Amino acid sequence: FSSRRRHTRLQGDWSSDVCSSDLAFTPADSPICRDAASGTITWVLLIPGYTSNLRDSLAKAKALEATYRVNVILFSWPADPSGIEPSRYYTARDAATFSSAKLNRLLQHLEQEFATPARQALGEKFRLNLLMHSLGNRVFEKYALSQKAKNAASIGGLFDTIIMHQPDVDSDIAGNWLPIVKPRHNLYLTINKHDAILMISDIVNKTRLGMFPGASLASACPQLSVIDLTGGHFVAGSHWFFTDIDNAIIRLICQRMLAGDIAGADISLGLGHTLVYDHDLHHYVLSAGNQ
Numbered sequence: 001f002s003s004r005r006r007h008t009r010l011q012g013d014w015s016s017d018v019c020s021s022d023l024a025f026t027p028a029d030s031p032i033c034r035d036a037a038s039g040t041i042t043w044v045l046l047i048p049g050y051t052s053n054l055r056d057s058l059a060k061a062k063a064l065e066a067t068y069r070v071n072v073i074l075f076s077w078p079a080d081p082s083g084i085e086p087s088r089y090y091t092a093r094d095a096a097t098f099s100s101a102k103l104n105r106l107l108q109h110l111e112q113e114f115a116t117p118a119r120q121a122l123g124e125k126f127r128l129n130l131l132m133h134s135l136g137n138r139v140f141e142k143y144a145l146s147q148k149a150k151n152a153a154s155i156g157g158l159f160d161t162i163i164m165h166q167p168d169v170d171s172d173i174a175g176n177w178l179p180i181v182k183p184r185h186n187l188y189l190t191i192n193k194h195d196a197i198l199m200i201s202d203i204v205n206k207t208r209l210g211m212f213p214g215a216s217l218a219s220a221c222p223q224l225s226v227i228d229l230t231g232g233h234f235v236a237g238s239h240w241f242f243t244d245i246d247n248a249i250i251r252l253i254c255q256r257m258l259a260g261d262i263a264g265a266d267i268s269l270g271l272g273h274t275l276v277y278d279h280d281l282h283h284y285v286l287s288a289g290n291q
């Protein structure tokens with residue numbers, strides 16, 4: 001699909017040869033270098049969630065580009081088994097597990113052939129973020145667990161910011177893998193305790209991370225910032241905040257996450273709106289009456 005800048009679409013069944021040719025960064029003639037003259041260039045690796053077929057995922061990527069002026073790299077995995085009944089969900093959940101090996105290959109190519117040379121050419125003007133939605137977080141969770149089994153001290157350093165958006169993964173085992181996830185700057189987790197999709201998932205699973213992360217994560221993963229938008233204006237039971245909620249404050253919060261601009265203190269959002277920060281829990285909340 002087209003956008004104002006070059007971007008790359010990657011599918012879960014891509015070959016390493018295709019990936020190499022698509023992502024090779026040549027500073028001399030790269031449109032990224034030409035765009036850098038106007039400011040920071042942000043790229044986002046998007047891992048979509050359950051029931052996202054390729055057409056829907058492409059539409060979501062295009063909406064992200066248009067709304068937040070970023071470039072999107074789409075990791076497409078078999079997330080749409082054509083149904084929402086439990087058996088279909090289990091099929092998608094298994095597919096997420098199997099797709100973690102493909103994600104590992106992609107991250108290796110991104111680092112060697114794209115991010116490293118781009119940062120050498122552009123420095124801090126180049127940003128690469130990871131945005132995972134819903135069951136797409138399971139792809140990364142299984143990748144993280146596989147790296148931990150290989151005694152990896154940390155993962156995620158390829159990215160400036162990692163956003164776990166309404167993750168459809170088990171909350172009670174997050175402490176087993178999240179502590180090794182260490183991006184260059186920011187690690188965000190969004191939660192909505194009224195998330196309608198995660199409430200359905202919660203019926204056949206343990207407590208979902210995108211609803212109740214648990215207080216113990218703050219000590220286990222001090223880099224993690226939890227952003228609780230439960231009760232925010234127009235949030236209700238929403239499962240995808242970035243382009244589905246027609247509210248300027250929610251959009252601004254999403255924009256600031258993508259910019260890595262939420263860190264360690266109350267965040268004034270203008271017009272009396274504030275994200276209130278709990279220093280002990282590393283937890284941001286939209287305060288009552290300011291939403």
